[in-house]
Amino acid sequence: MTRIDTLLAAGRTISFEFFPPKTDDGEMALRRTLDELAPLGPSFVSITYGAGGSTRERTHRLVVDLLQHSSMPPMAHLTAVSHTREELRDIITRYREAGVHNLLALRGDPPRDAEEVFFDLEHAWQLVELAREVGGDAFSIGVAAHPAGHPTAPDLATDRKHLAAKLALADLAVTQFFFGVEEYERLVDDLAGLGCHKPVLPGIMPITNIRQIQRFAELSGTEVPPWIVERFVALGDDEVAVRSLGIELATELCQALLDAGAPGLHFYTLNRSTATREIHANLGFASP
Numbered sequence: 001m002t003r004i005d006t007l008l009a010a011g012r013t014i015s016f017e018f019f020p021p022k023t024d025d026g027e028m029a030l031r032r033t034l035d036e037l038a039p040l041g042p043s044f045v046s047i048t049y050g051a052g053g054s055t056r057e058r059t060h061r062l063v064v065d066l067l068q069h070s071s072m073p074p075m076a077h078l079t080a081v082s083h084t085r086e087e088l089r090d091i092i093t094r095y096r097e098a099g100v101h102n103l104l105a106l107r108g109d110p111p112r113d114a115e116e117v118f119f120d121l122e123h124a125w126q127l128v129e130l131a132r133e134v135g136g137d138a139f140s141i142g143v144a145a146h147p148a149g150h151p152t153a154p155d156l157a158t159d160r161k162h163l164a165a166k167l168a169l170a171d172l173a174v175t176q177f178f179f180g181v182e183e184y185e186r187l188v189d190d191l192a193g194l195g196c197h198k199p200v201l202p203g204i205m206p207i208t209n210i211r212q213i214q215r216f217a218e219l220s221g222t223e224v225p226p227w228i229v230e231r232f233v234a235l236g237d238d239e240v241a242v243r244s245l246g247i248e249l250a251t252e253l254c255q256a257l258l259d260a261g262a263p264g265l266h267f268y269t270l271n272r273s274t275a276t277r278e279i280h281a282n283l284g285f286a287s288p
Contacts (some may be wrong), residue, residue, distance in 0.1 A: 002073035003140035004044055004102050005171040008199045013043035013264030014285065015075075015201070018271050020047060020058035029271060034070065036273040040280055042072055043264065046104060046174070049077040056091070064098045075142065076100055078131075079108025080121040088120075088127065092134040103131055104142045104174065123162075128169045145173040145200055147183040151221025160187075164196040172198055174266050176220050177205035179228060179249075181256035202257050205268040206275040207232065207246035247275055251282040258283075 007013050016037055021027040034045075045066065049059045059076060066074040076095055080088065095103065105127040110117035121127050128141050143166040146159065153159035167173055178184065184202050191200070207213045210224070210232035217224050228249065235241045254265055267276045 002044070002101065004073075004075060004142065005140040005199075007043050007073075008172060008263050012258070013201070014040070014280070015044045015046065015264065015266045016042050016276060017046045017048065017203075017266065017268050018062075020050070020055040020062050021271070022055075022058075026271070033269065033271055033273045034066075034072070037269070037276060038070065038072060040277065040285070044073040044075050044102060046075040046266070047077060049079050049106070049108070060091070060094065063095070063100055067098065067100060073102065074100065075102035075104055077104045077106060078127065079106045080119055080124070080127050081108035081110050082117055083120065085120045085130065088130055089134055092131050092139075096135045096138050101138060102140050102142070104144070105131060105170065106144055125166045125169055128166065132169070140172070141170045142172045142174050142201075143167060143170045145175045145187060146221070147175055147178045147187045148222040156190075160190045160194060164191055164194040167191070167196050167198040170198070173200045175200060175203045176222070177203045177216070177268055178222070179225055179253070181253060181260055184257060184262065185260055199263045201264050201266045202262050203266045203268055204250055204254060204279075205270075206250040206279060208243050208275055210242070243275070247278050247282070250275070251279050254279060254283055 004013070018030060018033070021030050047059050047063050047066070049055060063074045063076040066072055078088070078091060092103070105124050107119070107124045107127070121130065124143055128143065131139050131141055143163070145163055149156040149159040153162065163173065175184065175187070188200055191197070205213065205216070207228070210229060214224050214229070231245060232242060235245065257265065267279070269276050
């Protein structure tokens with residue numbers, strides 16, 4: 001049994017995030033990525049869950065497949081949106097019975113084209129409670145953190161209080177991606193001020209396409225700092241230079257986070273391996 005809270009207690013973790021592919025070609029591409037990243041010996045890998053449960057079965061299948069056929073411990077994402085309490089109980093039970101021991105509990109965002117959206121569980125902390133109820137001590141449970149504050153929160157102070165309340169029930173948090181070490185330090189300091197000292201893993205997304213990252217940032221309620229946008233815009237359509245700058249900035253951020261005491265690094269891979277492998281090498285991490 002490999003629990004993420006146990007790994008964090010033992011030392012620094014390095015982890016990767018993937019999403020379930022929707023096509024056979026996408027699945028083949030993900031398999032290649034997994035094969036390329038496995039030699040880095042990640043502490044764990046997380047598998048996302050589509051809006052409204054749209055990848056419910058694909059997420060479950062990929063998580064269980066990784067558990068049974070790879071050396072990479074999986075963390076299954078689970079969201080409450082458009083699921084009844086009993087549906088969620090069933091999903092959690094299936095994970096427990098399959099031997100999965102790591103969950104990321106999220107309230108979740110409704111699909112943009114959904115005709116009907118409901119929340120039987122209104123808050124992520126309720127999903128954490130349900131997982132504890134179903135699994136007892138079987139699960140290590142993570143929750144999401146937003147360094148700039150959740151986009152629906154009325155203000156940053158309220159968001160921090162909600163996060164501290166979630167973490168009182170959970171074992172760790174994984175942040176949305178961000179661009180400056182000071183954002184992470186402020187988040188951790190704010191939580192400490194509320195008496196919360198659970199591990200917070202910073203999420204890293206290397207910029208290889210500035211427009212794409214700006215869209216992602218907008219959806220998550222934040223923005224790419226203007227000075228970063230200006231550096232990428234100045235490179236125009238030079239894809240090699242853009243990619244090189246993205247790797248450089250991500251490496252600098254990762255090193256600054258480690259120097260600041262971050263308990264690990266969590267890479268948003270977008271199901272590709274090259275940027276993550278290069279940053280891993282730049283940081284001087286040894287593979288097993």
